[in-house]
Amino acid sequence: MILKDKVSSTKWFGLALQSLLVLAEQDGICPSAVLAQKLEAQSTFLRKILANLVKAGIISAKEGRDGGYYLARGANEITLKDVYDAMRSDPYSKGFLDVNSKECFTPSTRSALYDLKDEMESWLVEGLAKKTISDLLPKENG
Numbered sequence: 107m108i109l110k111d112k113v114s115s116t117k118w119f120g121l122a123l124q125s126l127l128v129l130a131e132q133d134g135i136c137p138s139a140v141l142a143q144k145l146e147a148q149s150t151f152l153r154k155i156l157a158n159l160v161k162a163g164i165i166s167a168k169e170g171r172d173g174g175y176y177l178a179r180g181a182n183e184i185t186l187k188d189v190y191d192a193m194r195s196d197p198y199s200k201g202f203l204d205v206n207s208k209e210c211f212t213p214s215t216r217s218a219l220y221d222l223k224d225e226m227e228s229w230l231v232e233g234l235a236k237k238t239i240s241d242l243l244p245k246e247n248g
């Protein structure tokens with residue numbers, strides 16, 4: 107699997123969120139092998155996701171024998187929209203509402219379906235922007 111700049115996959119988004127939750131609860135730097143073990147994920151696949159999070163400035167990486175990953179900013183400063191944006195290349199998946207080759211739809215119907223896709227994307231992004239990683243962490247009983 108060749109990784110382009112970003113990917114469009116709910117699996118990638120979910121694993122990115124889980125990685126951030128582990129890092130948020132981690133004290134210090136967490137090696138990718140430890141993350142992969144905790145998340146029961148393949149190390150090479152996880153490192154591709156982590157690379158996108160580093161590129162987006164959500165996490166930082168320290169190289170070397172004592173290297174690993176850590177949050178680049180506080181969990182309360184990382185929105186789920188930030189994660190979504192880091193993991194996607196296209197809104198939704200490419201096949202979502204793909205009607206270009208469907209002869210049964212008129213151009214105006216095709217246009218209406220694409221407008222719906224764009225509207226759904228904006229609803230999703232708007233909702234994700236309201237939540238942070240810290241919203242997903244266990245709450246302290248006080």
